[in-house]
Amino acid sequence: MITTSQQSLLEKLQLKDEKNLLIQGLPSSIEKQFVKLSYAKNITPLLKSRKVDFALVFAINQNQLNSVLKEVLPALHEDSKLWVAYPKSTSKIVSDLNRDCSWDILCN
Numbered sequence: 036m037i038t039t040s041q042q043s044l045l046e047k048l049q050l051k052d053e054k055n056l057l058i059q060g061l062p063s064s065i066e067k068q069f070v071k072l073s074y075a076k077n078i079t080p081l082l083k084s085r086k087v088d089f090a091l092v093f094a095i096n097q098n099q100l101n102s103v104l105k106e107v108l109p110a111l112h113e114d115s116k117l118w119v120a121y122p123k124s125t126s127k128i129v130s131d132l133n134r135d136c137s138w139d140i141l142c143n
Contacts, residue, residue, distance in 0.1 A: 044068055048089075048091065048116075048118055049116060050072075050089055050116075053088035053089040053116070054088055055075075055086050055087050055088045055089070056072060056073070056074035056075065056087075056088065056089045056090075056091075057074060057075050057076075057077075057078060057087050057089070057090040057091070057092075057107065057110075058072075058074045058075075058076065058090075058091045058093075059076065059077060059078065059090070059091070059092045059093065059103055059107070060092060060093035060094060060099075060103070061076070061091075061093055062093060078103075078106045078107055078110060086110065086112065087107065087110040087111050087112075087115055088112075088114070088115055088116070089115065089116045090107050090110075090111065090115065090116070090117045090118070091118045091120065092104070092107060092117070092118070092119050092120065093120045093121070094119065094120070094121050094132060095121065095122060095128060095130050095132070096130055096131050096132060097131050097132060097136065100119065100121070100132060100140075101140050104119075104140050104141070105140070108140075108141075117141075121133075
């Protein structure tokens, strides 16, 4: 059974009936929220099929994000959903990512 908080998170992510899910870099502190989902934890198995329907990528800094996206982007198709999660500026985790930072890799 999915709890209300899980439902709202999955609804926010617009996760519906996508089959090939990738969740990369998932922090252990929130892993339990995704326990009911069947997903790949890294892109390698999905690269062969090049069919990622839904990708949620967790990154701490720009270098990590760019590295992961170089692998993930080729596996996405036109209708895929891609989400990038990064630490808030108010968190204790030091990060050079923010909503205003350079997202050039997604535009190419």
